[in-house]
Amino acid sequence: MNMQGWGRYPVIDAEVHTPGTKEDIQALFDTTAVGMTPRGLGRSYGDSALGDHILSTKRLNHFLEFDATTGLLHCEAGISLSEILTLFVPKGWFLPVTPGTQFVTVGGAIASDVHGKNHHVAGCFCDHVEHLDILLDPERIIRCSPYQHPDLFHATCGGMGLTGMIIAAAIRLKPIQSAFIDQTTFKARNLEESLNLFEIHAAAPYSVAWIDCITGGPSLGRSLLMTGDHATKGSLIPGKNARIGLPLDMPSILLNRYSILAFNTLYYHRIRKVSVQSHVHYEPFFYPLDSINDWNRMYGKNGFTQYQFVVPKDAGRKAMPVILKTIVDAGKGSFLAVMKAFGKQNNNLLSFPIEGYTLALDFKIEPELFPLLDRLDAMVHDHGGRVYLTKDSRMSPSTFRSGYKTWTRFQELRMNYSALGRFRSHQSTRLGLE
Amino acid sequence: MQNILIIGATSAIAEATARLYAADGANLYLMARNEDRLKIIAADLKIRGAASVATAGFEANDLDSHQNLIERAHKSLGSFDIVLIAHGTLGIQKVAESDIEETIRELQTNAMSTIALMTRLANMMEKQRQGTLAIISSVAGDRGRPSNYVYGTAKAAVTTFCEGLRARLCKSNVHLLTIKPGMVDSPMTAGMELPGILLAKPEQVAKAIVTAIKKKTDVLYTPWFWRFIMLGIIHMPTSVFKKLSL
Numbered sequence: 001m002n003m004q005g006w007g008r009y010p011v012i013d014a015e016v017h018t019p020g021t022k023e024d025i026q027a028l029f030d031t032t033a034v035g036m037t038p039r040g041l042g043r044s045y046g047d048s049a050l051g052d053h054i055l056s057t058k059r060l061n062h063f064l065e066f067d068a069t070t071g072l073l074h075c076e077a078g079i080s081l082s083e084i085l086t087l088f089v090p091k092g093w094f095l096p097v098t099p100g101t102q103f104v105t106v107g108g109a110i111a112s113d114v115h116g117k118n119h120h121v122a123g124c125f126c127d128h129v130e131h132l133d134i135l136l137d138p139e140r141i142i143r144c145s146p147y148q149h150p151d152l153f154h155a156t157c158g159g160m161g162l163t164g165m166i167i168a169a170a171i172r173l174k175p176i177q178s179a180f181i182d183q184t185t186f187k188a189r190n191l192e193e194s195l196n197l198f199e200i201h202a203a204a205p206y207s208v209a210w211i212d213c214i215t216g217g218p219s220l221g222r223s224l225l226m227t228g229d230h231a232t233k234g235s236l237i238p239g240k241n242a243r244i245g246l247p248l249d250m251p252s253i254l255l256n257r258y259s260i261l262a263f264n265t266l267y268y269h270r271i272r273k274v275s276v277q278s279h280v281h282y283e284p285f286f287y288p289l290d291s292i293n294d295w296n297r298m299y300g301k302n303g304f305t306q307y308q309f310v311v312p313k314d315a316g317r318k319a320m321p322v323i324l325k326t327i328v329d330a331g332k333g334s335f336l337a338v339m340k341a342f343g344k345q346n347n348n349l350l351s352f353p354i355e356g357y358t359l360a361l362d363f364k365i366e367p368e369l370f371p372l373l374d375r376l377d378a379m380v381h382d383h384g385g386r387v388y389l390t391k392d393s394r395m396s397p398s399t400f401r402s403g404y405k406t407w408t409r410f411q412e413l414r415m416n417y418s419a420l421g422r423f424r425s426h427q428s429t430r431l432g433l434e
Numbered sequence: 435m436q437n438i439l440i441i442g443a444t445s446a447i448a449e450a451t452a453r454l455y456a457a458d459g460a461n462l463y464l465m466a467r468n469e470d471r472l473k474i475i476a477a478d479l480k481i482r483g484a485a486s487v488a489t490a491g492f493e494a495n496d497l498d499s500h501q502n503l504i505e506r507a508h509k510s511l512g513s514f515d516i517v518l519i520a521h522g523t524l525g526i527q528k529v530a531e532s533d534i535e536e537t538i539r540e541l542q543t544n545a546m547s548t549i550a551l552m553t554r555l556a557n558m559m560e561k562q563r564q565g566t567l568a569i570i571s572s573v574a575g576d577r578g579r580p581s582n583y584v585y586g587t588a589k590a591a592v593t594t595f596c597e598g599l600r601a602r603l604c605k606s607n608v609h610l611l612t613i614k615p616g617m618v619d620s621p622m623t624a625g626m627e628l629p630g631i632l633l634a635k636p637e638q639v640a641k642a643i644v645t646a647i648k649k650k651t652d653v654l655y656t657p658w659f660w661r662f663i664m665l666g667i668i669h670m671p672t673s674v675f676k677k678l679s680l
Contacts, residue, residue: 020621021471059621062478087482 003054006296007045009303009365009393012426014052020059026138028055037425038161040105041080044112045306046393047426048160055165057107063087064168071173072130077107077166082239082290084173085282089238093173094230094282096128100338102239102287107166112390113158113351117206117228117286120343124353125171126157127346132169136417141167146347155413158351160389162410162428163419180234181206181285184227186275187268191221191321195357198225198341205229206285208340212264213324213333213361221324223339224271228285239283245293249301260333267336299364304334305393307373308352308360310342311385316357319383323376327361330372337361349410352388360391370394389427397432407433435485436460437511439504441492441551442521444471446620447570450640451518456484463507465492466521494521494547504554516647517555518568519548524622530584537584544588549595556599560606566647567603568611569596573655575614576664579680600652611646612653615639616660 003014016039017032019025028036037051057078065074071093073084081095082102088094099114108114110132113124122128131145134156142164144153156163186201188194194209201207204227211223289295296304311319327333338360342353363369377399380387386403387395401407411433414420424434438455440448443464452462456479464479466472469491476487488510490503508514522544530537552569559565574582575589593612600610617623619633634657642656655661667680 018621018624021468024621062474063481064474064477066481 003042003050004303005046005049005393006043007303007305007365007391007393008296008299008301009305010047010050010426011303012047012050014050014054016054016056018056018058022138025135029138034421035424036165036422038107038111038165038423040078040108040111041103043101043104043108045304045391047430048112048389048392048428049108050426051424057105057165057167060107060167071175072170073173074168074170075106076168077105077110079106080104081106081109086238088173089176089179089282090236092175092177092236094176096172096174097122097125098286099125100287101290103290106169106171107161110157110166110169111159111161113346113348114390115342115353117208117340119353120202120207120341121205123343123346124158124348124351126348126351128172129157130170130172132156133167134164135167136164136419137422151413152417154348155350155410157346157348159348159410160350160427161425162423162433163414163417164423176230176236178231178234179236179238179282180231181228181280181282182231183278183280183285184275185271185278186225186227187271187273188221188223188225190219191223191324192317194221194223194225194339195317195320195341197223198357201225201227202341208338210267210336211324211339211359212268213327213337214261214264214331215268216325216328220321220328222268224268226285228280231279234279237281239281239287244291249297251300264336299362302365304362304364305369305373306360306362306391307376308358308388308391309376309380309385310352310354310356310358310388311380311383312354312356313341314356315383315385319379319385320357320359323359323379323383326372326375326379332363332369332372334362334364349406349413350389350404352386352390354386356385358388360388392427395431397430400431436515437463437513438516438518439463439465439507439511439514440518440520441465442494442519442570443489444468444475445520445522445570446622446636447615447618447639447643448518448520449475450636451520451643452479452484453482454640454644455516456480456482456487459483459485461486461511462488463511464489465503465507467492467494492521494543497547497550500551501554504551504558508558513562514555514559514565516566516568517559518570518643519551519555520570521547522570522622524582524585527582527584540584541588541591544585545591548592552595552599556603556608559608560603563607566609566611566650567599568613568643568647570613570615571596573614573616573660573664577667577675579667581680609647609650611643611651613643613646614653614655614660614664616655616657616663 004011032053036053036055038055039049040057060076060078063075098116109125113126115124133143135141188197206228209223209225340358345354381402438460444466462484472489476489479487525540571592572589574586575593578586596612617628617633639656646654
């Protein structure tokens with residue numbers, strides 16, 4: 001059947017398997033022992049969860065154990081972050097790290113080693129994983145952690161499902177007193193002010209900036225920086241799950257320079273003062289787009305890609321203006337781009353975040369886009385940065401290798417655990433990882 | 435707090451239904467053949483909010499074992515507010531056409547064992563004078579179609595048995611719900627080429643079951659549009675029907 005990532009580009013024909021038991025997996029390995037691609041909810045944007053034989057974690061959706069005194073949750077890999085929140089927010093627990101959507105699985109969050117608005121203080125998702133169980137073949141399900149099979153652990157965390165199929169994990173939830181967030185929004189008139197704001201608010205538990213990628217000149221890089229922390233007041237109600245949908249592909253012509261300029265201008269002027277405080281539920285704070293089902297159809301039937309890069313902190317002040325200017329001059333930017341200052345890098349071989357500045361923005365797929373992204377790749381490379389695999393559908397093997405210098409160790413490990421060839425994806429093949 | 439027995443609890447529809455009752459804080463007693471799987475499901479339901487979850491191994495075709503198993507479940511729960519019978523197999527029609535044993539086995543598992551269970555449970559619930567007996571039959575039982583008439587025959591037997599039993603139990607204040615799911619995306623249908631638009635999610639079917647039990651519906655087609663699809667199929671003249679390969 002036709003399968004695609006969240007960006008709906010590329011689309012490939014794949015066979016989808018949904019094993020639920022060890023016997024299912026055994027049967028699968030007896031017939032299909034090569035080239036399998038683990039997949040959760042398919043929220044990675046590009047082709048990292050695409051392959052000829054997809055191993056869906058849909059049926060691995062059980063909670064296994066929860067320790068109400070420590071918050072340690074042991075669950076199967078197909079459990080979604082949304083399910084965790086719905087069940088555990090009322091009990092006073094929250095995810096230690098969450099990406100911008102709750103519709104990802106635990107397995108996917110580990111394979112992408114996702115980050116969130118608290119990366120600068122809390123690191124990545126896998127920094128809160130006590131241990132995980134990975135299936136290499138039906139006879140070998142290995143429990144690994146920073147202390148058990150650490151090499152496998154650090155390759156699997158952020159390893160895009162290329163080391164095996166993650167089937168379960170234990171994660172440390174964090175206690176909260178309220179489902180609400182005390183949020184403050186600051187207005188920055190240009191890029192320098194935006195970067196300064198991140199420094200000023202380095203101690204804020206959560207911070208992210210929505211940055212205007214259409215307006216250039218003296219206002220280049222103007223943004224709204226949002227900081228927040230879990231409130232102490234307010235009830236522990238989980239999300240409402242009431243959502244509106246986008247039932248049809250929106251004609252891509254509706255997304256053009258003018259509509260986007262209008263949106264960005266309105267969004268920026270939404271806040272009139274220098275800073276505004278508010279008390280908001282965790283859903284609009286962390287997952288603004290989750291309220292629209294299938295929002296990925298907004299970019300038309302050809303799909304879109306999200307370009308996310310990071311440049312090291314030292315290079316940031318020099319790199320960000322030139323990269324942003326290239327994006328603004330091209331005039332292809334999306335509604336909003338997200339900017340964030342990352343904290344320290346962790347030990348995971350292919351984990352994306354390095355200490356510095358990251359920018360993420362959507363582009364609808366059109367032929368003229370690819371040369372622009374290649375130019376951006378070159379600029380990111382020149383400043384010692386890298387591009388996020390979870391969002392990628394088009395980077396070249398050389399861009400990948402220059403961004404992720406530890407890729408050779410990653411390959412060695414896959415070889416040692418006989419994952420090479422057995423687990424692969426459309427992306428891994430494209431990037432020369434097999 | 436409701437006391438609920440689920441037989442065939444590892445089936446996708448049964449598990450999805452159990453999750454809804456677990457979130458409501460029910461006491462659950464689960465029976466199924468695969469006890470390893472049952473253990474995982476039980477732990478999960480407990481975390482999802484069930485007040486208690488007990489499990490027991492169950493062999494559908496070991497009819498003599500049923501009475502003892504049901505009594506133990508009844509003792510453990512105290513009463514049966516809801517009993518859901520969900521076990522079953524979807525054999526391969528083509529195999530059954532040339533293999534009598536396969537045909538008989540399909541009828542055994544999907545009709546005889548269910549009828550045996552219903553007979554025993556009905557007598558217990560009649561004494562209780564309350565509760566719901568919910569049986570998963572199928573739209574396949576509405577008319578024998580060339581693509582799965584063996585399975586359809588078994589489900590037709592179950593549906594007809596339910597009709598009669600409902601009228602009997604009604605007098606004792608016991609509600610009987612016949613559930614007729616259409617095509618459901620589950621391990622039972624994995625690997626089959628089914629039209630995506632007609633394929634329901636187990637969660638969707640589970641929600642409909644919970645509502646139907648609450649409203650004391652007699653017969654539930656789920657998703658709802660199957661009532662109309664089957665209406666069309668039932669009323670098609672045989673002269674036309676026999677020429678189709680439905």
